[in-house]
Amino acid sequence: MPDIVVVDDLSKTYPNGHSALAGVSLAIREGEILALLGPNGAGKSTLISTICGIVTATSGTVTVGGHDTRTAFRAARSLIGLVPQELTIEPFETVRATVEFSRGLFGKPPAPAVVERVLRDLSLWDRRDSQIRTLSGGMKRRVMIAKALAHEPRILFLDEPTAGVDVELRRDMWAVVRRLADTGVTIILTTHYIEEAEAIAERVGVIAKGRILLVEDKDQLMQKLGQKELRVELQTAVPALPAEIAREGLSLSEDGGTVIYVYDRRGERTGITRLLSDLAAAGLTLRDISTRQSSLEDIFVDLVKENT
Amino acid sequence: MNWYAVRAIYRYEMARTARTLTQSVISPVLSTVLYFVVFGAAIGQRIDQVEGIDYGSFIVPGLIMLSLLTQAVSNASFGIFFPKFVGTIYELLSAPVSHWEIVLGYVGAAATKALVIGVIILATAGLFVELRIAHPFAMIAFLLLTCITFALLGFVIGIVAGNFEQLQLVPLLIITPMVFLGGSFYSISMLPPFWQTVTLFNPVVYLISGFRWSFYEVADVNVAVSFGMILLFLALCITAIWWIFRTGYKIRS
Numbered sequence: 001m002p003d004i005v006v007v008d009d010l011s012k013t014y015p016n017g018h019s020a021l022a023g024v025s026l027a028i029r030e031g032e033i034l035a036l037l038g039p040n041g042a043g044k045s046t047l048i049s050t051i052c053g054i055v056t057a058t059s060g061t062v063t064v065g066g067h068d069t070r071t072a073f074r075a076a077r078s079l080i081g082l083v084p085q086e087l088t089i090e091p092f093e094t095v096r097a098t099v100e101f102s103r104g105l106f107g108k109p110p111a112p113a114v115v116e117r118v119l120r121d122l123s124l125w126d127r128r129d130s131q132i133r134t135l136s137g138g139m140k141r142r143v144m145i146a147k148a149l150a151h152e153p154r155i156l157f158l159d160e161p162t163a164g165v166d167v168e169l170r171r172d173m174w175a176v177v178r179r180l181a182d183t184g185v186t187i188i189l190t191t192h193y194i195e196e197a198e199a200i201a202e203r204v205g206v207i208a209k210g211r212i213l214l215v216e217d218k219d220q221l222m223q224k225l226g227q228k229e230l231r232v233e234l235q236t237a238v239p240a241l242p243a244e245i246a247r248e249g250l251s252l253s254e255d256g257g258t259v260i261y262v263y264d265r266r267g268e269r270t271g272i273t274r275l276l277s278d279l280a281a282a283g284l285t286l287r288d289i290s291t292r293q294s295s296l297e298d299i300f301v302d303l304v305k306e307n308t
Numbered sequence: 309m310n311w312y313a314v315r316a317i318y319r320y321e322m323a324r325t326a327r328t329l330t331q332s333v334i335s336p337v338l339s340t341v342l343y344f345v346v347f348g349a350a351i352g353q354r355i356d357q358v359e360g361i362d363y364g365s366f367i368v369p370g371l372i373m374l375s376l377l378t379q380a381v382s383n384a385s386f387g388i389f390f391p392k393f394v395g396t397i398y399e400l401l402s403a404p405v406s407h408w409e410i411v412l413g414y415v416g417a418a419a420t421k422a423l424v425i426g427v428i429i430l431a432t433a434g435l436f437v438e439l440r441i442a443h444p445f446a447m448i449a450f451l452l453l454t455c456i457t458f459a460l461l462g463f464v465i466g467i468v469a470g471n472f473e474q475l476q477l478v479p480l481l482i483i484t485p486m487v488f489l490g491g492s493f494y495s496i497s498m499l500p501p502f503w504q505t506v507t508l509f510n511p512v513v514y515l516i517s518g519f520r521w522s523f524y525e526v527a528d529v530n531v532a533v534s535f536g537m538i539l540l541f542l543a544l545c546i547t548a549i550w551w552i553f554r555t556g557y558k559i560r561s
């Protein structure tokens with residue numbers, strides 16, 4: 001798939017001297033759902049704001065659909081819809097008016113049918129004539145998404161779309177994101193919730209301290225970096241692990257019924273064969289064996305620890 | 309040129325006026341009528357003609373200018389300050405609009421509002437005194453140029469202002485005194501010579517003088533000088549905005 005957004009060696013130092021982006025390069029593929037995962041202050045919002053034209057880069061370039069965001073800003077920005085992190089929205093306008101406003105601002109002629117579809121997709125149609133200040137926080141967030149979609153962008157940036165949002169709304173948002181992705185819209189979302197990246201992203205970029213640490217297909221990332229956990233259920237519980245089988249990564253569950261072994265799949269040897277034979281030699285009878293892939297969260301914590 | 313964007317901003321701003329109709333239209337009209345009653349009818353009865361014109365008629369151009377200036381400045385400054393204040397400016401900054409399209413939308417709307425109010429006040433004044441407009445085209449030109457120039461000034465103020473106080477202080481502390489001391493209610497020639505000279509540093513003097521000339525053909529300064537001054541002021545405001553956008557001052561980080 002061709003790259004629809006190409007960020008090349010982008011740096012941003014804020015006027016107060018704080019370096020929020022330090023040479024970020026990133027290629028976003030057309031039609032994908034990319035999650036940018038990183039702790040608070042990592043530079044996620046700065047990266048998105050720079051791509052969208054709100055923050056001026058100190059150095060580096062960004063192209064969107066092949067258009068440089070500085071020299072061909074009109075062509076580049078027309079392709080983009082942005083939902084910023086903060087809930088900032090004109091309180092006194094009606095839902096429909098503000099969505100129509102956004103469409104016009106992005107250079108599109110009025111299209112009541114498009115506006116209606118966007119509002120219906122976000123379950124806002126019934127509130128179309130309400131003043132925005134009368135809506136709940138979750139509804140306001142939907143309005144912000146509707147505004148970002150009003151001009152039918154090819155790329156949608158969602159900056160922490162579900163921060164401070166209840167579970168139900170989060171599910172709804174994910175459904176909206178998937179539906180959009182099905183129509184071919186490229187989606188980039190930032191989050192510091194691992195489950196979010198895990199639940200909806202196809203690729204995950206990890207960012208910390210203004211640097212992209214890696215960008216990987218989510219499944220590969222988890223396979224490649226994941227630690228696995230081997231759980232060996234014993235026929236009869238033991239009070240403690242026999243001293244002769246002790247090794248790194250090995251522990252006993254609280255009830256003494258399961259031996260837990262954490263190993264690195266990337267390692268040359270996982271030590272599983274050895275462990276199993278040692279268990280047998282120690283006279284322990286096995287009832288069942290299972291393995292568990294570590295979650296993105298574990299991976300993420302490791303990565304950030306290694307790089308900071 | 310992204311005309312849809314200009315139109316969107318313009319309509320949004322006009323809708324804001326409609327939402328706050330009392331505040332944006334009725335109150336300037338009402339206060340002007342009060343000025344009129346007090347200065348024109350009550351006090352004016354005891355004042356002789358000024359430069360051969362009834363006092364009530366004499367003050368009409370100045371009264372219109374007073375409203376025009378304050379309205380143009382406060383509408384444009386609030387218009388651009390508000391998105392900055394609530395954060396919705398992100399949308400303007402991320403949209404495929406050029407700076408001048410943004411200016412056109414906001415300044416166009418503020419100038420329109422000021423113009424409408426000016427015309428309403430003119431019509432209202434016609435109910436109280438006899439009006440004569442000797443040079444209607446010059447009058448319209450002054451009206452338009454003033455609306456645009458001061459809306460541009462308001463736009464600059466709205467961008468520079470860091471809070472609501474600063475936003476309101478400029479019109480209150482600078483515009484209003486300039487208009488009052490700019491010959492709205494008297495002829496400059498009525499002042500002692502020293503103050504006549506001081507007054508010439510007040511740009512509003514040139515506006516009011518030129519505007520009044522287009523009604524009654526009496527002027528404190530030559531009408532060509534008046535036109536020149538307003539064009540100069542217009543150029544200054546455009547330069548200020550050009551500089552703000554070029555540097556991203558107080559807009560883009």
Ligand SMILES: Nc1ncnc2c1ncn2[C@@H]1O[C@H](COP(=O)(O)OP(=O)(O)O)[C@@H](O)[C@H]1O
Pocket residue numbers: 014015016018019020038039040041042043044045046047561
């Ligand atoms: N306008 C600004 N001026 C100065 N520093 C800023 C500004 N915006 C963000 N920062 C700093 O830049 C860093 C990255 O911020 P941000 O991009 O918001 O991170 P994230 O979205 O990943 O939480 C933070 O340390 C933050 O304090």
Ligand SMILES: [Mg+2]
Pocket residue numbers: 044045046085159160
């Ligand atoms: Mg952020």
